[in-house]
Amino acid sequence: MMLKALGYVGLRAKSLDDWVAYGTRLLGMQVVERGASNLALRMDDRRHRLVVNADGGEGLQFLGFEVSEPRTIEVLGARLERQGFRVERGSRTLADQRYVEDLIAFTDPSGNRIEVFYGQDAAVDMFEPGRPISGFRTGQLGMGHVVLTTSHFEEMVTFYRDLLGFHLSDYFTKPIQIHFFHLNPRHHTLGLLQWPTDGVHHLMIEVNYLDDVGQAYDIAQLNTDLVAQTLGRHINDHVLSFYTRNPSNFMTEYGWGGRSIEPDSWTPREVIEGPSLWGHERLWLPPDQRALSRDLRMKAASEGLRIPIDVQEGAYKVAAGTCVPQDSIAEATRRGYI
Numbered sequence: 001m002m003l004k005a006l007g008y009v010g011l012r013a014k015s016l017d018d019w020v021a022y023g024t025r026l027l028g029m030q031v032v033e034r035g036a037s038n039l040a041l042r043m044d045d046r047r048h049r050l051v052v053n054a055d056g057g058e059g060l061q062f063l064g065f066e067v068s069e070p071r072t073i074e075v076l077g078a079r080l081e082r083q084g085f086r087v088e089r090g091s092r093t094l095a096d097q098r099y100v101e102d103l104i105a106f107t108d109p110s111g112n113r114i115e116v117f118y119g120q121d122a123a124v125d126m127f128e129p130g131r132p133i134s135g136f137r138t139g140q141l142g143m144g145h146v147v148l149t150t151s152h153f154e155e156m157v158t159f160y161r162d163l164l165g166f167h168l169s170d171y172f173t174k175p176i177q178i179h180f181f182h183l184n185p186r187h188h189t190l191g192l193l194q195w196p197t198d199g200v201h202h203l204m205i206e207v208n209y210l211d212d213v214g215q216a217y218d219i220a221q222l223n224t225d226l227v228a229q230t231l232g233r234h235i236n237d238h239v240l241s242f243y244t245r246n247p248s249n250f251m252t253e254y255g256w257g258g259r260s261i262e263p264d265s266w267t268p269r270e271v272i273e274g275p276s277l278w279g280h281e282r283l284w285l286p287p288d289q290r291a292l293s294r295d296l297r298m299k300a301a302s303e304g305l306r307i308p309i310d311v312q313e314g315a316y317k318v319a320a321g322t323c324v325p326q327d328s329i330a331e332a333t334r335r336g337y338i
């Protein structure tokens with residue numbers, strides 16, 4: 001893999017105050033920098049993961065993908081230039097702004113600014129979450145995943161797969177056309193959603209404990225318009241999550257229990273059972289597509305489709321006196337979900 005993970009994300013916003021409140025009190029991130037027009041939020045042992053620029057806009061400003069070796073930046077830059085893409089060599093000033101050793105930047109076919117960097121600064125002190133959560137699941141998996149909307153679907157798939165080296169995880173066509181790609185054991189680091197407009201659909205961040213999601217769901221519902229997709233569980237990456245509309249006017253998926261895949265032996269396929277096993281009422285979709293999504297969940301329920309949960313070592317204990325129906329595990333295995 002040329003790229004190894006999503007390292008940082010830059011957003012645009014109208015109000016930094018809104019992002020401070022949302023980022024700390026709901027998501028549980030830590031403010032590490034607050035300027036007149038910029039905000040940096042920390043999630044783990046890295047200096048920061050999320051930066052917000054209050055330029056009056058909204059949506060995505062840049063995505064930062066990490067590489068393991070400085071040389072990879074040169075190799076990738078040369079490859080992009082051979083294909084006619086303009087590659088900006090990151091100046092020392094820009095590298096210092098991003099707290100990385102080196103970077104390049106370019107624009108994808110949908111117009112998103114993509115940065116590829118090496119050597120992100122680590123923090124020297126302990127992460128102090130904005131509310132008392134167990135912490136975020138990052139490390140080799142990176143900070144989460146991002147799903148982009150694109151009106152240049154085929155070009156984007158070719159760009160990310162053939163030029164940047166993303167590997168297809170799986171895809172579905174109903175209720176919407178979307179392809180998922182991985183860089184590491186996280187099932188997907190990137191999703192490309194065919195859509196009339198180019199932009200960002202959601203950013204997913206994952207916490208270590210299920211209860212962190214449940215408590216966030218309670219907090220989110222204190223604000224009547226915040227939840228954009230109800231609590232539910234995805235079929236392909238097994239993530240149990242809900243979505244809120246963030247102050248940059250797209251969605252944040254707040255999840256737990258993402259599966260770990262083996263990138264070297266993974267075989268991509270079409271997911272026909274739908275995007276969600278249960279829940280995830282898509283309040284952002286038009287009624288006909290919401291109904292299609294609901295029909296798929298009702299079918300999964302009528303077939304008793306179940307997928308074992310993915311837990312982290314030390315975050316569970318086995319209950320006594322239980323008998324897990326092996327036929328449902330066999331069925332989930334047969335369908336390729338575990």
Ligand SMILES: [Fe+2]
Nearest residue numbers: 147202204253
């Ligand atoms: Fe997601």
